[in-house]
Amino acid sequence: MARVQLTINGTAKTIDADPEMPLLWVLRDLLGMTGTKYGCGAGLCGSCTILEGDSPVRACQVPLSAAAGNSYTTIEGLSKDGLHPIQKAWLEEQVSQCGYCQPGMILEVRALLKSKPSPTNAEIDGALADHVCRCGSYPRIRKAARLAARLGGGR
Amino acid sequence: MTSRRQFVKLMAASGGAFVLGIRFSFADDRPSALAPSAWLRMEPDGSILIKVGKCEIGQGVRTSLPMILAEELDADFDDVRIETASPGPDFRSLGTGGSGSIMRTWAPLRQAGAAARTMLVAAAAQRWGVLPESCSTKASRVNHAASNRSLAYRELLADAAKQPVPAEPKLKKPSEFTLIGTPRARFDGPDIVTGKAVYGYDVRLPGMLYAVVARPPVLGSKAAAFDATETMKIPGVKKVVETRRGIAVVANGTWAAIRGRDALKVTWSESPHASFSSDGEVAELETLSESPGVTIRKKGAGRRAIEGSAKTLNATYHYPWAAHAAIEPVNSTAVVKDDSCEIWSPTQTPNGVQALAVQLLELPESAVKVNVILAGGGFGRRLGVDYDLEALEVAREMKGTPVHLVWTREDDMRHGFFQAPSVHRLAAGIDGAGKVVAWEHREVSIPHNARRPAPALDDLKDPAKAIGNAWGVYDTPYGWQSEEMSYTGVHSPTLIGPWRSVFSPSSVFARECFVDEVAAVLRRDEIDLRLEMLGVNDPEMPRSFEIDGDLVERDRMVRVIELVRQKARWGTWHAKGRAWGFAASYFHTGTYVAHAVNVSLKAKPRAGELPFTVHRVIAGVDCGIVVNPDGVAQQVESGILWGLSSMKNRITFQKGSVVEGSYDDFPVAMIEETPPVIETHIVRWNAERPNGVGEPVIDTVPPAVANAISKLAGKRVRRLPVTAADLT
Numbered sequence A: 001m002a003r004v005q006l007t008i009n010g011t012a013k014t015i016d017a018d019p020e021m022p023l024l025w026v027l028r029d030l031l032g033m034t035g036t037k038y039g040c041g042a043g044l045c046g047s048c049t050i051l052e053g054d055s056p057v058r059a060c061q062v063p064l065s066a067a068a069g070n071s072y073t074t075i076e077g078l079s080k081d082g083l084h085p086i087q088k089a090w091l092e093e094q095v096s097q098c099g100y101c102q103p104g105m106i107l108e109v110r111a112l113l114k115s116k117p118s119p120t121n122a123e124i125d126g127a128l129a130d131h132v133c134r135c136g137s138y139p140r141i142r143k144a145a146r147l148a149a150r151l152g153g154g155r
Numbered sequence B: 001m002t003s004r005r006q007f008v009k010l011m012a013a014s015g016g017a018f019v020l021g022i023r024f025s026f027a028d029d030r031p032s033a034l035a036p037s038a039w040l041r042m043e044p045d046g047s048i049l050i051k052v053g054k055c056e057i058g059q060g061v062r063t064s065l066p067m068i069l070a071e072e073l074d075a076d077f078d079d080v081r082i083e084t085a086s087p088g089p090d091f092r093s094l095g096t097g098g099s100g101s102i103m104r105t106w107a108p109l110r111q112a113g114a115a116a117r118t119m120l121v122a123a124a125a126q127r128w129g130v131l132p133e134s135c136s137t138k139a140s141r142v143n144h145a146a147s148n149r150s151l152a153y154r155e156l157l158a159d160a161a162k163q164p165v166p167a168e169p170k171l172k173k174p175s176e177f178t179l180i181g182t183p184r185a186r187f188d189g190p191d192i193v194t195g196k197a198v199y200g201y202d203v204r205l206p207g208m209l210y211a212v213v214a215r216p217p218v219l220g221s222k223a224a225a226f227d228a229t230e231t232m233k234i235p236g237v238k239k240v241v242e243t244r245r246g247i248a249v250v251a252n253g254t255w256a257a258i259r260g261r262d263a264l265k266v267t268w269s270e271s272p273h274a275s276f277s278s279d280g281e282v283a284e285l286e287t288l289s290e291s292p293g294v295t296i297r298k299k300g301a302g303r304r305a306i307e308g309s310a311k312t313l314n315a316t317y318h319y320p321w322a323a324h325a326a327i328e329p330v331n332s333t334a335v336v337k338d339d340s341c342e343i344w345s346p347t348q349t350p351n352g353v354q355a356l357a358v359q360l361l362e363l364p365e366s367a368v369k370v371n372v373i374l375a376g377g378g379f380g381r382r383l384g385v386d387y388d389l390e391a392l393e394v395a396r397e398m399k400g401t402p403v404h405l406v407w408t409r410e411d412d413m414r415h416g417f418f419q420a421p422s423v424h425r426l427a428a429g430i431d432g433a434g435k436v437v438a439w440e441h442r443e444v445s446i447p448h449n450a451r452r453p454a455p456a457l458d459d460l461k462d463p464a465k466a467i468g469n470a471w472g473v474y475d476t477p478y479g480w481q482s483e484e485m486s487y488t489g490v491h492s493p494t495l496i497g498p499w500r501s502v503f504s505p506s507s508v509f510a511r512e513c514f515v516d517e518v519a520a521v522l523r524r525d526e527i528d529l530r531l532e533m534l535g536v537n538d539p540e541m542p543r544s545f546e547i548d549g550d551l552v553e554r555d556r557m558v559r560v561i562e563l564v565r566q567k568a569r570w571g572t573w574h575a576k577g578r579a580w581g582f583a584a585s586y587f588h589t590g591t592y593v594a595h596a597v598n599v600s601l602k603a604k605p606r607a608g609e610l611p612f613t614v615h616r617v618i619a620g621v622d623c624g625i626v627v628n629p630d631g632v633a634q635q636v637e638s639g640i641l642w643g644l645s646s647m648k649n650r651i652t653f654q655k656g657s658v659v660e661g662s663y664d665d666f667p668v669a670m671i672e673e674t675p676p677v678i679e680t681h682i683v684r685w686n687a688e689r690p691n692g693v694g695e696p697v698i699d700t701v702p703p704a705v706a707n708a709i710s711k712l713a714g715k716r717v718r719r720l721p722v723t724a725a726d727l728t
């Protein structure tokens, strides 16, 4: 067991748990924040993507011990009212089918727009290259990412 | 009376995050609400609660089904709230599959909406002292134009509730629809993009424990003995429970359960299938395809006409095992008490889950509550109740404690059931004038054996039973002077069950590729040949025919083909290094689809990547009446990616075990492989009823692409998945 301090969506948290426990399960099982999804547990699908500072990380690949002192943003913390420009764009383009992969997609796009407020199509594809959407919502994800950039999703 | 806000607070206080997706409850004792059927409850605050009687697996039923009722009710759609139905006396067929959700609830939902509307109009007419026929309805109001009076539905509920519920209310004509046929946003959209949507994996209950199961790696093996000493040392592990299928580790979190399972030492029994391999099984299917199976459709001299033809052609096609690989692995949560049980399952078969619990726990149906939870994809996998069974078995051992039983990605990839592999052997006979006069299509496959005992092979010798396994073979809309279709079923230790579009994808792949092979040999345009085989210039060929209860309408297929040909500007433009490919099909519930695709080969495909690029897809769909056109467009897009995925992955077996385990060795289509241009064209005509769309739209994608890449590679693609080696 280890005692680890970290910040989630601006709130300081102290976690007592197995230092090897991936952040994914810390969020989902210990903190009850289930917006971060499990899809593979192996860094292959991107469903568990969250932001470490401004960088996208796969929560299933970050052991609790490596999270100490860091600050994370999950889908629950992207906006207070659910109306972040990226969220608006996602609704405008009606991206979601089952929707399970979308929190990870949205946070990956958030990281992209933060570093490149007006990405090219290839940069959008590149950022999302390792994200699985088994329902096949990619055509709309592309559109929504472009719209999100126009709406100022990088700010 | 509980107000809406109090109710939300109440449910939140009672603890479960699982209630987030379900905002309302139907309490029975509230006055002045109108609930003329189990589908509908109209509240005095103006909200209109509609029950969703199918499971949401990403296909949009939580939006499209309420639209049907709201249409006949003339409700303002903004007033509509939804609640997922649970199995019980009012809801006996919540099962979701076969692309049938809209088709099968169309009539009862319209009936329910129209009945309530009739009662509201009668109440208003009585209050005003006018004839009901002189009133009209719109946007949740009854209007009387002659006297310029109007009442909101919510003002009429108490009076309307006193009216008799009409048994056969007047329904609208499709031409009168104002909501059906308009694009509508998903109800769940806002919850999804904020992370609030609750899927099965997200169910959290007070005191809940988590479980994973160690299952035999080899087909047909069982746990002979196990040693949990090390498992019990893992902090958080609470208990180890034997189930029918394996050994469950129960812990206070997912991570501890997984680590506990890793530490478990299980001795698996010897299995007769320890040397089973998919290659061996495919060789057997191939051998069997050398002889015709049970005849399921025949005309003229059948296959014998081929031998006597001026020219004959034949080819054999292969289709692999495939996993569903829904992004949310299967899971189920259950709490078993002495006299009751409650289950939260992201299922496609809520009544099946209830029946399972009733049988296993020997409880009356009324004591088993099934909550249908959002599913992260379904594709037929969630028609199985194997994971619910595991949850119930463990929960029974943990009386009173909710047990959240989850499968990891590897569990999901290896221990579910699969799309059936098959071999298709096709032959055509061509006369001296270059006309295709005879056709044979033999299918050999493994019938479904996962949800019910495998059918006896003798049973499958009965054409009436065999036919249902050969969608896309027996019901091909094409016709010839002589034709013979046959099916052979094979027993297998591998588990086979429903998968998106079930029996169609392999048959349509083989058939539509073979049509192109014939066209190439005849130097005919492949669309022209298809139209000829649909008898467009043949007065002898009937315009429709019935087979196994299905009505196949050739002119609907012709119309879809013509539409796609025109929209693709077929034959009029070509880009260097690219080729067009085409395929068309009829799905057995009455939906017609065609795809034209523009494709190039990749010079140096990376490992795990499709060896070609699809630049443009033109899709045409005739699914009868369209309820939510944006939902249809979404399914068409989804079908393209699903079809492309089936060109890059497969499941294989070695030494009795599944080889693949995750998205690295069972890769699905990714964003960089997504065609940049997708056009969806829906055939608009005076259809009388809606048909399904989620499955039919996948079948023609692989053959259309295969037809294009075969031209580019100069050799025929006859096998899925397609590798770079197949194209050089």
Ligand code: FES
Pocket (backbone or CB within 6 Å): A037, A038, A039, A040, A041, A042, A043, A044, A045, A046, A047, A048, A049, A058, A059, A060, A061
């Ligand atoms: S769950 Fe982390 S990448 Fe798939």
Ligand code: FES
Pocket (backbone or CB within 6 Å): A096, A097, A098, A099, A100, A101, A102, A132, A133, A134, A135, A136, A137, B058, B327, B376, B377
């Ligand atoms: S929307 Fe279902 S996996 Fe992406």
